[in-house]
Amino acid sequence: MKLENLTFRGGTHIEEFKELSSGSLPSPMPAPGKVILTMSQHIGAPAKPLVKKGDEVKMGQKIAEAGGFVSAPVHSSVSGTVLGIVNYRSATGQLVQAIEIENDGQDSLGYEEVDRSKDDLSIEEMLDYIKEAGIVGMGGAGFPTHVKLQPPKDTPVDTIIINGAECEPYLTCDDVTMRTKPEKIVAGLALMMKIAGAKKGFIAIEDNKPDAIAAVEKALEGKGENMALAVLKTKYPQGDEKRIITAVTGREVPMGGLPAAVGCIVDNVGTTCAIVDAVYYGKPLYERVVTVTGHALNEPKNLLVRFGTTIGEVLDYAGGLATEAGKIIFGGPMMGVAQASVDSVTDKRNNGILVLTKEEAEPQRIDPCIRCNRCVEVCPVFLEPLIIASASKMENWDIAQANDVTACIECGSCSYICPSHRPLTELIRFGKQEVMAMNRKKK
Ligand code: SF4
Ligand code: SF4
Numbered sequence: 243m244k245l246e247n248l249t250f251r252g253g254t255h256i257e258e259f260k261e262l263s264s265g266s267l268p269s270p271m272p273a274p275g276k277v278i279l280t281m282s283q284h285i286g287a288p289a290k291p292l293v294k295k296g297d298e299v300k301m302g303q304k305i306a307e308a309g310g311f312v313s314a315p316v317h318s319s320v321s322g323t324v325l326g327i328v329n330y331r332s333a334t335g336q337l338v339q340a341i342e343i344e345n346d347g348q349d350s351l352g353y354e355e356v357d358r359s360k361d362d363l364s365i366e367e368m369l370d371y372i373k374e375a376g377i378v379g380m381g382g383a384g385f386p387t388h389v390k391l392q393p394p395k396d397t398p399v400d401t402i403i404i405n406g407a408e409c410e411p412y413l414t415c416d417d418v419t420m421r422t423k424p425e426k427i428v429a430g431l432a433l434m435m436k437i438a439g440a441k442k443g444f445i446a447i448e449d450n451k452p453d454a455i456a457a458v459e460k461a462l463e464g465k466g467e468n469m470a471l472a473v474l475k476t477k478y479p480q481g482d483e484k485r486i487i488t489a490v491t492g493r494e495v496p497m498g499g500l501p502a503a504v505g506c507i508v509d510n511v512g513t514t515c516a517i518v519d520a521v522y523y524g525k526p527l528y529e530r531v532v533t534v535t536g537h538a539l540n541e542p543k544n545l546l547v548r549f550g551t552t553i554g555e556v557l558d559y560a561g562g563l564a565t566e567a568g569k570i571i572f573g574g575p576m577m578g579v580a581q582a583s584v585d586s587v588t589d590k591r592n593n594g595i596l597v598l599t600k601e602e603a604e605p606q607r608i609d610p611c612i613r614c615n616r617c618v619e620v621c622p623v624f625l626e627p628l629i630i631a632s633a634s635k636m637e638n639w640d641i642a643q644a645n646d647v648t649a650c651i652e653c654g655s656c657s658y659i660c661p662s663h664r665p666l667t668e669l670i671r672f673g674k675q676e677v678m679a680m681n682r683k684k685k
Pocket of ligand 2: 610611612613614615616617618627628659660661662663664666
């Protein structure tokens with residue numbers, strides 16, 4: 243079955259620049275001489291180190307255990323010697339614990355390679371393999387996957403959606419994964435449907451990826467009516483999980499609610515492949531496909547990168563800069579995080595490294611609001627960005643709260659569309675943090 247022309251209300255069209263890297267199929271980047279593995283590569287409690295300075299470790303060995311139920315273990319991405327446990331600035335800006343490991347260049351395996359693909363695995367076994375492999379949402383959110391696959395009992399799940407929208411400009415890591423591993427993605431969907439007890443599964447892809455659509459459609463042949471391809475109209479932010487649920491199923495996740503509230507679980511393409519690697523083949527998560535791109539680079543491309551590699555090392559390996567960098571972003575230009583240094587390290591959430599030129603990064607003049615209403619028209623959450631941004635600027639948290647500031651998904655569509663270049667998303671993000679902190683204090 244194939245659903246077509248699916249979409250959501252609001253959103254906007256953004257220049258894509260995907261052609262910079264979409265022709266590059268993922269190739270492995272050699273591991274660097276030293277990796278720095280942070281303990282907070284996910285949402286939730288940081289992982290707790292299991293090793294100490296001087297310990298010998300192997301590639302894929304668990305070196306840190308989950309710090310709680312909403313947490314994930316960390317595995318070494320190389321074999322070698324632990325140099326120490328340090329504090330390190332993560333790509334998201336926090337100072338976190340990290341394990342430094344000197345690479346011995348041997349890639350000695352620290353896990354057992356198996357083939358369980360024909361085994362009759364129980365749901366508990368599959369969840370345990372996913373949890374122990376340290377799998378988290380690889381679309382950027384980093385939510386631990388074993389938790390997502392166990393929704394509350396009062397919200398049974400009937401639908402799994404594999405999110406292949408990849409609506410952020412520049413990024414192509416999911417596109418190339420779908421083109422090269424469509425069978426693995428279909429196998430991952432079947433696994434997740436079994437774990438969650440879902441009757442229906444969709445692989446949802448934006449219509450600007452015809453090769454991925456063709457590959458997945460072929461892989462779905464003969465798999466039955468309960469798994470289908472869902473072709474989405476290309477529009478930002480179609481990859482947001484609530485927007486993709488609405489587009490594919492017509493269901494609206496209530497404000498502040500989780501996808502499970504409407505019987506859905508959404509997982510990213512990379513996460514889906516990692517689930518298959520862990521459940522069937524025993525492989526922990528210690529590397530991923532990263533789109534290394536931007537007009538400031540000589541050779542934008544997709545690389546399979548070991549976690550703990552610095553941005554500087556990735557950029558050098560990818561062919562270096564063609565011109566002076568104006569801004570370096572972890573992720574895409576809309577929802578990614580600007581980096582202060584090329585010493586930030588890749589982790590499980592890092593789908594892209596984008597380097598803008600000086601001209602592209604030049605700040606634009608901010609003019610007064612002309613009440614054109616365009617920010618309201620594009621907001622996928624149906625907020626009034628101009629009112630919330632103005633309330634945030636005046637630090638009037640009652641007005642911000644009354645206008646649902648906390649429902650903002652920080653997609654950046656309002657800032658992108660504003661003809662006056664007003665920093666709407668930045669102001670709303672600030673207001674959201676303040677209102678959430680205020681509400682926490684009241685509890
Ligand atoms: S207000 Fe928030 S959700 Fe709405 S367009 Fe702006 S950033 Fe996106
Ligand atoms: S898009 Fe910009 S100029 Fe137009 S109403 Fe919104 S804030 Fe004002």
